[in-house]
Each structure stands twice: as structure tokens, then as C-alpha cells.
Amino acid sequence: MTANNDSNELEALFDSIASDYKVTPPASPTPQHAPPLPPAVSAAGDNDDLQALFDSVAAKNTGAAADPAVDPAAAEAAGENWPKQEAVFNRIGHMARALHDTLGQLGYDKLLEKTVTALPDAKDRLAYVANLTEQAACRVLNATDIANPLVEDIESRSRALGARWDRVFANQMRTEDFKALAGETRDFLNQQLPEKTKATHVQLTEIMMAQDFQDLTGQVIKKVVALAQELESGLMSVLLETVPDTKRTNEVNNLMNGPVVNAEGRTDVVVNQAQVDDLLDSLGF
Amino acid sequence: MAADPKMRFLVVDDFSTMRRIVRNLLKELGFTNVDEAEDGAIALQKLQAGGFEFVVTDWNMPNMDGLTLLQTIRATPALKALPVLMITAEAKKENIIAAAQAGASGYIVKPFTAGTLSEKLNKIFEKMGQG
Numbered sequence: 001m002t003a004n005n006d007s008n009e010l011e012a013l014f015d016s017i018a019s020d021y022k023v024t025p026p027a028s029p030t031p032q033h034a035p036p037l038p039p040a041v042s043a044a045g046d047n048d049d050l051q052a053l054f055d056s057v058a059a060k061n062t063g064a065a066a067d068p069a070v071d072p073a074a075a076e077a078a079g080e081n082w083p084k085q086e087a088v089f090n091r092i093g094h095m096a097r098a099l100h101d102t103l104g105q106l107g108y109d110k111l112l113e114k115t116v117t118a119l120p121d122a123k124d125r126l127a128y129v130a131n132l133t134e135q136a137a138c139r140v141l142n143a144t145d146i147a148n149p150l151v152e153d154i155e156s157r158s159r160a161l162g163a164r165w166d167r168v169f170a171n172q173m174r175t176e177d178f179k180a181l182a183g184e185t186r187d188f189l190n191q192q193l194p195e196k197t198k199a200t201h202v203q204l205t206e207i208m209m210a211q212d213f214q215d216l217t218g219q220v221i222k223k224v225v226a227l228a229q230e231l232e233s234g235l236m237s238v239l240l241e242t243v244p245d246t247k248r249t250n251e252v253n254n255l256m257n258g259p260v261v262n263a264e265g266r267t268d269v270v271v272n273q274a275q276v277d278d279l280l281d282s283l284g285f
Numbered sequence: 286m287a288a289d290p291k292m293r294f295l296v297v298d299d300f301s302t303m304r305r306i307v308r309n310l311l312k313e314l315g316f317t318n319v320d321e322a323e324d325g326a327i328a329l330q331k332l333q334a335g336g337f338e339f340v341v342t343d344w345n346m347p348n349m350d351g352l353t354l355l356q357t358i359r360a361t362p363a364l365k366a367l368p369v370l371m372i373t374a375e376a377k378k379e380n381i382i383a384a385a386q387a388g389a390s391g392y393i394v395k396p397f398t399a400g401t402l403s404e405k406l407n408k409i410f411e412k413m414g415q416g
Contacts (some may be wrong), residue, residue: 099415121369127339134302137302141302141306141309145309164301254349254385255344255375255377255380256344256345256350256375257375257377258374258375259374260376261375268377268379269376269377269382270376270378270394271376272394273393273397273401276381276392276393279378279382280381280385280392283382285385
């Protein structure tokens with residue numbers, strides 16, 4: 001008999017009685033009385049009882065305890081002895097359950113500990129990302145606020161000068177007006193235009209430099225993603241072990257999911273404005 | 286109906302950057318009379334004070350979300366005729382259907398372009414002119 005086989009059989013056995021064990025209220029324990037107790041005793045009393053009983057039974061009858069695989073058949077065959085043996089198996093099951101729980105807790109403790117330290121760190125990192133991206137957005141918007149009037153000014157002055165030059169070409173301008181126009185145009189080309197384009201260029205550079213957040217946030221996000229994957233796989237294994245099949249659902253349904261980060265293979269989301277419009281049209285809105 | 290450049294807009298979004306972008310886009314389209322609110326609850330207060338002719342709102346916001354704001358507007362006699370354009374990252378089909386059923390005048394998914402905003406606004410103005 002291998003240890004593996006043993007644990008599988010035990011697993012099945014204690015799973016079948018675990019519900020009794022769990023819902024037991026802490027009734028006043030009477031450890032010294034009634035050794036073949038049904039499951040309705042407190043956990044503490046049960047353990048003491050169990051230990052004593054187990055020791056005594058193990059000494060007398062190692063075969064029964066060591067080979068649970070024969071459980072139902074052997075129990076059936078035992079006839080009159082069955083109630084006593086059932087109690088023994090129950091207790092072995094409880095013991096194994098306690099061991100299993102303890103081992104599980106030991107493993108999960110590490111996961112929890114990691115979560116407790118890793119999550120605040122991830123929160124800080126994400127706050128840093130939010131901070132940097134907000135700063136970048138502000139810098140860019142400020143730059144466009146400064147650059148837009150400059151460009152608009154260039155446009156309006158060019159149009160005004162152009163309209164006056166149109167009059168020159170239509171022979172509608174007197175000589176002194178033409179001289180003034182030529183002087184203003186020269187001034188515009190030599191002074192105002194270069195000044196304004198230079199100032200616009202400064203803002204374009206500012207917009208470019210505002211993108212430097214991407215390098216920093218990219219590194220931070222990669223770390224958080226790695227952490228999230230680690231936590232996810234740990235939590236998934238806990239869930240898979242503990243959540244019954246019927247409780248597992250694929251998706252949480254609500255209307256506030258935020259941006260769709262990966263639309264591949266999904267039919268319940270739209271990926272562009274054209275699809276929004278098509279959907280609304282198809283519904284007659 | 287030609288859109289009145291003095292038309293008063295309320296831009297509702299919990300992110301100041303987004304409010305600023307929408308405000309700038311509206312400005313480029315010739316609408317300079319724009320106020321902002323950072324969630325549905327504040328928006329509702331401002332709307333109830335009166336004077337607004339157009340609402341542009343996000344969906345996912347604290348205190349009161351955009352859909353609740355829309356539903357409240359449609360259920361309030363003084364506000365129910367207000368055009369409400371939703372600009373949101375929510376892209377599930379059921380979101381779009383829910384918004385349409387609640388009486389949204391238009392639905393734009395983020396990220397969006399200036400062209401899309403202009404097109405949807407014009408479409409809404411056209412409908413307002415017919416109605």
C-alpha cells in the first residue's frame with residue numbers, strides 16, 4: 001500500500017463526513033464518557049477522545065486503521081461490529097481532516113502573507129502610475145493650451161496679409177498702402193512668424209517630453225502584472241480546492257466593467273464606434 | 286437646426302483630464318459655454334439649478350454613475366428633454382442597449398476622435414431640430 005493511495009482513500013472518507021464535523025456546535029465536551037461518540041461533539045473533545053481511542057484501536061487492530069480501502073465491504077461484512085468500526089473510521093477521518101487542514105493552512109499562510117505585503121506595494125506602484133500619467137496629461141493639455149493661440153494668431157495674420165496682397169494683385173491698392181503692406185509683410189516674415197513658430201516648437205517639444213512617463217510606468221506595470229499573475233495562480237489553486245463546482249461561475253455580470261482590455265474572442269463587446277452605431281441602428285435607436 | 290454656439294454644455298466625468306479634453310474639443314467645434322461636474326450627483330445639482338442645454342457624460346463614476354444620471358434626467362419633468370450624450374469606456378453590448386433604452390441621445394466609446402464627437406453632436410442637433 002502506497003502513501004498516495006492511502007491519502008486518496010482518506011480524502012474521500014473525510015470529505016463524506018466533513019460536513020458533520022464542520023457544523024458541530026461547541027457542545028460541552030465529555031471526553032471520558034461514551035468513547036464511540038457520534039460526530040456531535042466539540043472539536044477539542046473530539047480530538048482528545050480520538051487520540052485515546054485511536055491509540056487503543058491501533059494497538060489492537062492495525063489492519064483496519066491502515067487500510068481504509070476495505071472500508072465499506074469490510075464494514076458490511078463485519079455485521080454486528082459495524083457501529084463500533086464506523087466510529088473508528090469517523091475518527092480517523094476527522095484526524096486526517098485536521099491534518100489536512102493544518103497542512104493546507106501552512107501552505108496558504110505563506111500565500112496570505114505574501115498577499116498582505118505584496119498588495120500595498122502594488123497599490124503604491126499603481127498610484128505612482130496614475131500620478132505620472134495624470135501629470136503627463138496635464139503637461140500635454142497645458143502645452144496645447146499655449147500652442148493653440150500661437151497657431152491661430154499665425155493663421156489670422158497670414159490671412160489678413162494675404163487678403164491685402166490679393167488687393168495688390170487686383171490693382172486696388174495705392175502706392176503708399178502697398179509700401180506699408182510690404183513693410184508689414186517683411187516684419188511678419190522676419191519677426192513675428194519665426195517667434196511664434198519657435199514658441200510653438202517649444203510646446204511641441206514639451207508634448208514630446210511629457211511622454212517620458214511611458215518608460216517609467218511601463219516598468220512598474222510589468223512588475224505589477226507579474227505580481228498579479230503570481231497571486232492569481234495561488235488564489236486559483238486555493239479556489240479550485242475549496243469551491244464546489246456548482247458555485248463556480250464564469251463571469252460577473254454588471255454594467256460597470258471599465259475599458260475592454262482584450263476583446264479577442266469576445267462577442268459581447270464592441271471594439272469601435274462603427275459597431276456602436278451599427279448596434280444602435282439595428283435596434284432602431 | 287443650426288447649433289447655437291452659445292449653447293450651454295455640462296461635461297460630466299470623474300477624470301479632470303477627460304473633462305478638459307471634451308471641453309477643448311467642444312471649444313474647437315465652436316461651443317465655449319461649457320461647465321464641468323465630476324460625478325452624477327454634482328451634475329444633477331447643477332442641472333436642477335437650470336440653464337443647461339446639453340449634457341455630455343461618462344458612465345463609470347463615483348456617487349452617481351452616468352446611467353443613473355441619465356435615468357434621473359429622463360424621470361425629471363424639467364430636465365427630461367435634455368439631450369444626453371454618453372462618452373464612456375464601457376463597451377459591452379448590454380451597456381449600449383441599456384443606455385439606449387434609458388433614453389441616451391448618443392453613445393460614444395472611448396477612445397474617441399474629435400470627428401466622432403462632431404458627427405454625434407450634429408446628429409443629435411438634427412434630431413432636436415426635427416422634434
